[in-house]
Amino acid sequence: MVAWIFILPTILLLLAINIFPLIWAIVLSFTNYRANQPGREVKWVGTRNYERLLSSEDIWGYLQATAHFVCWSMFFQVLLGFGLALLINRQFKGHATWTTLILLPMMLSPAVVGTFWTYIYQPQAGIFNYIINFFIDAGTFSMIGEVALAPWAIVMVDTWMWTPYVMLICLAGPRSIPDYLYEAAEVDRASKLRQFWSITLPMVLPFLMLAVLFRGIENFKMFDMVVELTSGGPGSTTELASINLKREAFEKWRTGYSSAFAILLFLTVFGLGNIYVKFLNKVKER
Amino acid sequence: MSGQEQQEARPGLRRWFRRGPWEMAATALIGLGVFMLMQPFSLWLFSNSFAVILVGTLSFVIVSHFPED
Numbered sequence: 001m002v003a004w005i006f007i008l009p010t011i012l013l014l015l016a017i018n019i020f021p022l023i024w025a026i027v028l029s030f031t032n033y034r035a036n037q038p039g040r041e042v043k044w045v046g047t048r049n050y051e052r053l054l055s056s057e058d059i060w061g062y063l064q065a066t067a068h069f070v071c072w073s074m075f076f077q078v079l080l081g082f083g084l085a086l087l088i089n090r091q092f093k094g095h096a097t098w099t100t101l102i103l104l105p106m107m108l109s110p111a112v113v114g115t116f117w118t119y120i121y122q123p124q125a126g127i128f129n130y131i132i133n134f135f136i137d138a139g140t141f142s143m144i145g146e147v148a149l150a151p152w153a154i155v156m157v158d159t160w161m162w163t164p165y166v167m168l169i170c171l172a173g174p175r176s177i178p179d180y181l182y183e184a185a186e187v188d189r190a191s192k193l194r195q196f197w198s199i200t201l202p203m204v205l206p207f208l209m210l211a212v213l214f215r216g217i218e219n220f221k222m223f224d225m226v227v228e229l230t231s232g233g234p235g236s237t238t239e240l241a242s243i244n245l246k247r248e249a250f251e252k253w254r255t256g257y258s259s260a261f262a263i264l265l266f267l268t269v270f271g272l273g274n275i276y277v278k279f280l281n282k283v284k285e286r
Numbered sequence: 287m288s289g290q291e292q293q294e295a296r297p298g299l300r301r302w303f304r305r306g307p308w309e310m311a312a313t314a315l316i317g318l319g320v321f322m323l324m325q326p327f328s329l330w331l332f333s334n335s336f337a338v339i340l341v342g343t344l345s346f347v348i349v350s351h352f353p354e355d
Contacts, residue, residue, distance in 0.1 A: 050336065054332065054333045054334075054335070054336055055329075055333055057329065060329060060332045063323055063324050063332070064324060064325075064326050066324065067324035067325075264323075264336055267336070267339050267340060267343055268319075268320055268323060268339055270343055271316035271319065271320065271339050271342060271343040271346070272316070272320060274313075274316065274343065274346050274347075274350075275313050275316055275317060278309065278313060
C-alpha cells in the first residue's frame with residue numbers, strides 16, 4: 001500500500017501527459033474536429049481520415065522524403081561516428097581536447113544549427129560555396145535552394161550535428177574490450193582486419209545498434225532543424241512527415257486528419273522501436 | 287528428463303505458441319509495413335502499409351508475452 005502511494009504521483013503524471021493525449025488523439029483521428037473552431041459540431045467520420053491519408057500521393061511523397069533523410073543521415077552518422085570512435089580510442093596525444101571539440105555540435109540547439117547553416121549555405125557569401133569553388137569551379141549554386149541538392153543539404157547538417165553523439169555511444173564499445181583478446185589474436189597471428197571483424201565489431205555492435213535506434217527514432221521525428229534550414233522547400237522537396245503534420249494541425253487546422261497522421265507516425269516509430277529492442281537484447285545475449 | 291523429452295511432453299498449446307518464431311513473424315510484418323510505407327514504387331503498397339504495421343505491432347505486443355520455449 002505504501003509503495004502504491006509513493007508511485008502514485010508518477011503514475012498520475014504519466015497518465016496525464018502520455019496516456020491521455022495518446023488516447024485523445026486516437027479518438028480525434030476518427031472525427032472531423034478542428035481546434036480553431038471549438039463551437040463547431042464534431043462529427044464521427046469513422047476511418048475516413050485514414051482513408052484520405054493513405055490514398056494521398058502528397059503524404060506518400062513526404063514519407064519518401066523522410067525515408068531519404070532518415071536512411072542517409074543514419075548511414076553517414078554510423079559510418080563516421082564509428083570511425084571517429086575507433087580513432088579517439090587510440091588515446092593519442094591531445095585526444096581529450098579533440099573529443100571535446102568533436103562533441104561541440106551536438107551541444108548546440110537544432111534551431112541555432114539550422115539558422116547558422118543557412119548562412120553557411122548562402123550562395124553568394126556562404127563559406128560552403130567558397131570552399132567548393134576553391135577546389136572545383138562549381139559557380140554559384142544554392143544547396144538549400146535547388147531541388148536536387150536540398151535533401152542532401154539537410155542530411156549533411158544532421159550528420160554534422162549528430163555524428164558526435166553516435167561516436168560517444170560507440171566509444172563505450174572499444175573501451176570495454178579487454179586487451180587480452182587482442183593479445184590472444186596477435187599470438188594466433190590474426191591480421192588487423194581479422195581482429196576488427198572478429199573482436200572489435202561484435203563487441204561494438206550492441207552500442208552501434210543502440211545509436212541506430214536512438215538516431216533513427218529522432219530523425220523520423222525531425223522538425224526544428226529542417227524548418228529553420230529549408231522550411232520544407234524548395235517546393236516540398238524537404239518537407240518531412242513531421243513538418244507536414246504541423247502544417248495540417250496548426251496552419252490548416254485539420255485536427256482530426258492530422259491526429260490520424262500522428263497515429264500513423266507513432267505506430268511506425270513504436271513498431272520500429274520494438275524491432276530494435278528485440279535485436280538489441282539478442283546481440284547483448286551473445 | 288532430457289530437453290527433447292521435455293519438448294515432447296509439453297502440452298499442445300505451449301508447443302505451438304512459443305515466443306521465438308511468432309516474435310520473428312511479427313517483426314518481419316512490422317519491417318514489411320515500414321518498407322511499404324516509405325517505398326517509392328507503388329501507391330497500393332503505401333495505402334496498405336498502415337494495416338500491415340498495425341497488425342505487426344499488435345501481434346508483437348501479444349506474442350512477446352508467450353513463453354520463451
